[in-house]
Amino acid sequence: MSGSFTKSMARNIFYGGSMFFILLFLVLTLDTNRKLPLTDNRHNLTEEVAHGKYLWEVNNCVGCHSLLGEGAYFAPELGNVYTRFGNSKEAIMGYIKSRPVDGIPGRRSMPQFNFSDEELAALAEFLKYTSEIDAAGWPPNIQG
Amino acid sequence: MQYQSQAVAKPYFIAAIALFVGQILFGLILGLQYVVGDFLFPEIPFNVARMVHTNLLIVWLLFGFMGAAYYMIPEESETELHSPKLALLLFWVFLVAGALTVVGYLAVPYATLAKMTGNELLPTMGREFLEQPTITKIGIVVVMLGFLYNVGMTVLKGRKTTVSVVLMIGLVLLAVLFLFAFYNPHNLVKDKFYWWWVVHLWVEGVWELIMASILAFVLIKITGVDREVVDKWLYVIIALALITGIIGTGHHYYYIGTPTYWLWWGSIFSALEPIPFFMMTVFAFNMVNKRRRNHPNKAATLWALGTAVMAFLGAGVWGFMHTLAPVNFYTHGSQITAAHGHLAFYGAYVMIVLTMISYAMPLMRGRAAANSNKSQVVEMWSFWLMTVSMVFITLFLTGAGILQVWLQRYSEDPQPFMVVQEKIALFYWMREVAGVIFLIGLLLYIASFFVGRNEPEAVAK
Ligand code: HEM
Ligand code: HEM
Ligand SMILES: [Fe+2]
Numbered sequence: 001m002s003g004s005f006t007k008s009m010a011r012n013i014f015y016g017g018s019m020f021f022i023l024l025f026l027v028l029t030l031d032t033n034r035k036l037p038l039t040d041n042r043h044n045l046t047e048e049v050a051h052g053k054y055l056w057e058v059n060n061c062v063g064c065h066s067l068l069g070e071g072a073y074f075a076p077e078l079g080n081v082y083t084r085f086g087n088s089k090e091a092i093m094g095y096i097k098s099r100p101v102d103g104i105p106g107r108r109s110m111p112q113f114n115f116s117d118e119e120l121a122a123l124a125e126f127l128k129y130t131s132e133i134d135a136a137g138w139p140p141n142i143q144g
Numbered sequence: 145m146q147y148q149s150q151a152v153a154k155p156y157f158i159a160a161i162a163l164f165v166g167q168i169l170f171g172l173i174l175g176l177q178y179v180v181g182d183f184l185f186p187e188i189p190f191n192v193a194r195m196v197h198t199n200l201l202i203v204w205l206l207f208g209f210m211g212a213a214y215y216m217i218p219e220e221s222e223t224e225l226h227s228p229k230l231a232l233l234l235f236w237v238f239l240v241a242g243a244l245t246v247v248g249y250l251a252v253p254y255a256t257l258a259k260m261t262g263n264e265l266l267p268t269m270g271r272e273f274l275e276q277p278t279i280t281k282i283g284i285v286v287v288m289l290g291f292l293y294n295v296g297m298t299v300l301k302g303r304k305t306t307v308s309v310v311l312m313i314g315l316v317l318l319a320v321l322f323l324f325a326f327y328n329p330h331n332l333v334k335d336k337f338y339w340w341w342v343v344h345l346w347v348e349g350v351w352e353l354i355m356a357s358i359l360a361f362v363l364i365k366i367t368g369v370d371r372e373v374v375d376k377w378l379y380v381i382i383a384l385a386l387i388t389g390i391i392g393t394g395h396h397y398y399y400i401g402t403p404t405y406w407l408w409w410g411s412i413f414s415a416l417e418p419i420p421f422f423m424m425t426v427f428a429f430n431m432v433n434k435r436r437r438n439h440p441n442k443a444a445t446l447w448a449l450g451t452a453v454m455a456f457l458g459a460g461v462w463g464f465m466h467t468l469a470p471v472n473f474y475t476h477g478s479q480i481t482a483a484h485g486h487l488a489f490y491g492a493y494v495m496i497v498l499t500m501i502s503y504a505m506p507l508m509r510g511r512a513a514a515n516s517n518k519s520q521v522v523e524m525w526s527f528w529l530m531t532v533s534m535v536f537i538t539l540f541l542t543g544a545g546i547l548q549v550w551l552q553r554y555s556e557d558p559q560p561f562m563v564v565q566e567k568i569a570l571f572y573w574m575r576e577v578a579g580v581i582f583l584i585g586l587l588l589y590i591a592s593f594f595v596g597r598n599e600p601e602a603v604a605k
Contacts, residue, residue, distance in 0.1 A: 005376070006376075007306075007372060007375050007376045007379065010375075010376045010379035010380050010383070011306075011379050013379070013380070013383045014379045014380075014382055014383035014386070017383050017386065017387045018383065018386040018387065018390075021386060021387050021390045021391055022386075022390060024390075024391065025390045025391055025393070028391070028394075028409065029337075031403075032337070032397075032402055032403055032406075033334075035403045036331075036333060036334070036401075036402070036403075038403075039333070039401045039402070039403065040331060040332075040333035040334070040401045041333075041401070042331055045330060045331060049330070050330040053330060053332065053335075054264075054267060056270065057258075057267065057269055057270025057271065057328075058254065058255045058258040058259075058263060058267075058269060058270055059254060059255050059270070060191045060192075060195065060254045060269075060270050060275065061191075061270075062191075062270065062271065062272050063189075063190065063191025063192070063194050063195055063254075063272075063275070064189075064190050064191045064194075066477040067332075068332075068336070068399060068400045068401070068477075069399055069400070069476035069477030070272065070336065070396075070400070070477060071272050071477070072190070072191065072194055072272070073477060073478065073479060073481070073482055074177070074178065074190050074191075074194075075190075075561070076560070076561040076562065077477065077561065101186065102185075102186060103181075103182045103185040103186060104181070104182065105182055106180070106181060106182055107181040107182065108177070108178075108181030108182075108190070108562070108565070109181055109182050109185045109186070109189075111186055111189050112186075113255075129332075130332060133332065133333060133400075133401040134401060135399045135400060135401050136398060136399050136404050136407070137399075137473075138398070138399035138473060138476065139399075139476075139553070140473060140474060140553045140554070140558075141553060141558045142558070143552050143553070143558045143559065143560055143561060144552075144561060
């Protein structure tokens with residue numbers, strides 16, 4: 001690098017530039033938080049949904065599935081599974097409930113979690129709430 | 145080695161390599177489960193193996209970073225480490241906590257582990273990369289605090305260099321950003337928004353500071369180039385990293401329920417993120433070309449140049465490939481993501497830690513400058529085996545990803561996920577073969593520590 005560009009100039013660009021963009025990022029974060037109610041489907045965020053999210057987490061569903069495109073890529077996207085299953089919570093509950101304990105020979109398998117009926121309903125409700133988040137038109141089609 | 149206390153880095157590096165082996169073994173299990181779906185089911189379901197794979201990766205990289213800091217800081221500060229005893233104590237705390245966590249993943253169902261560790265008091269588990277029980281997370285914070293205190297005190301009492309200051313900023317911010325792992329709101333969109341403050345702002349922000357400072361340290365040592373020149377490069381690289389990378393977080397805010405202006409902010413700034421990685425490549429080659437001495441540790445030089453190139457390919461090129469919003473619309477959460485994740489993590493963070501180990505380990509084991517020729521030849525073979533096989537893993541996943549996107553998301557008649565996965569199984573088989581070669585490279589790497597022990601040191605030509 002050329003001689004007229006000094007080390008202290010470089011240092012100032014680092015501190016000044018970082019500071020500026022940290023502040024800009026915080027401003028954008030603030031603005032995002034203000035606009036989130038328009039897209040994040042919070043009016044459907046019931047206690048049952050929150051419980052469903054908790055079950056989603058403590059069973060590590062995200063270790064096989066993606067949700068709104070984030071997670072693992074081993075099993076189907078679930079952000080829109082509610083619509084893929086014909087807007088039916090019963091279908092989702094039935095699916096999770098009917099997984100064979102020993103898996104399906106030769107096929108990628110999903111565990112049997114032995115959920116109670118309330119737990120199944122909470123998970124399905126959480127997946128319904130997720131499908132109603134306005135994710136800018138993603139995924140491209142029903143297959144996720 | 146100029147200061148006795150630098151030797152505390154040694155156990156950190158040894159643990160890092162041991163956990164690296166574990167990570168790769170579980171990677172091979174995952175790769176096999178992709179094509180033989182019921183392999184080890186239900187004993188080790190895919191999600192459990194995946195947690196072990198990714199968490200071991202993070203933990204061993206942290207061991208590597210801490211080891212690097214314990215080695216670098218006394219030498220840069222020109223004084224002994226504040227407390228070598230504390231460093232050893234924290235080593236054991238971190239190792240035992242990490243081992244218990246992995247045993248927990250494997251021994252009991254994840255929901256049971258959550259219950260046993262009181263997750264409902266402060267639910268933080270069950271999110272990608274942050275699967276650790278809340279008490280483990282608290283343990284990580286405690287270890288980080290003790291570590292930062294120890295190296296911080298050393299920096300304060302000694303000489304302050306650009307390298308040590310940049311390293312400290314990176315490490316402190318690493319710890320600060322980790323605190324967002326404790327924020328897990330019921331609102332899924334908010335949860336995702338702040339989750340990226342840990343994941344993205346780590347790898348495309350503060351870890352770049354850590355990487356650049358380690359690279360600068362090793363280059364100073366092996367090339368003898370003037371610090372004034374190195375420092376200038378270092379500041380410009382990390383300035384560009386943060387200027388592009390902070391707003392670049394927006395490339396994760398396209399399709400998760402956040403406002404659509406992020407499509408613009410994210411695309412524009414993240415498209416610039418390859419620049420600092422490219423500069424690291426230019427920097428490394430420039431310094432080696434302008435070297436004032438020929439260092440006998442050829443292997444360390446190879447790692448230093450290699451990490452700069454591979455980080456640019458994995459993060460810069462493979463990152464750019466899917467970072468523009470209209471492209472990401474189709475590739476989001478596909479095998480393209482996995483391809484990029486592998487090459488970027490390997491090229492930037494795995495290789496920078498191995499660079500540091502390659503430089504420092506011979507010195508800590510009593511060599512004056514470098515290992516014997518024989519040992520270095522084996523090490524360089526392992527470099528090529530691991531690096532080339534990781535490139536192939538990436539290429540196979542990219543092939544799988546392109547077909548996946550086409551068949552499942554782009555074509556006239558989109559097909560279901562599981563149908564598509566079966567059609568692209570051949571690519572997963574080839575990935576698994578490349579993975580086995582990676583493991584062979586890793587075993588050879590370990591062998592390089594033992595061969596040629598009794599032979600004379602390599603000399604600079
Ligand atoms: C140093 C070498 C490696 C690194 C740095 C690494 C890193 C990672 C990372 C970061 C992820 C998460 C990816 C994401 O969420 O996009 C991951 C997942 C995975 N890795 Fe690796 N890995 C390595 C080696 C391997 C090997 C050798 C194999 C197998 C042959 C493998 C197989 C997998 C699989 C199957 C997944 C899960 C992908 C999914 O979610 O569906 N990895 N690895
Ligand atoms: C060393 C630096 C980097 C590392 C270690 C890294 C690693 C990763 C990983 C592991 C993921 C997957 C996260 C998940 O599981 O959801 C990811 C996603 C992503 N990365 Fe990087 N990355 C790096 C740099 C970059 C750069 C420089 C760019 C852009 C030029 C980039 C663009 C992206 C994008 C767009 C995604 C989202 C993919 C999706 O929508 O599924 N990355 N990165
Ligand atoms: Fe990112």
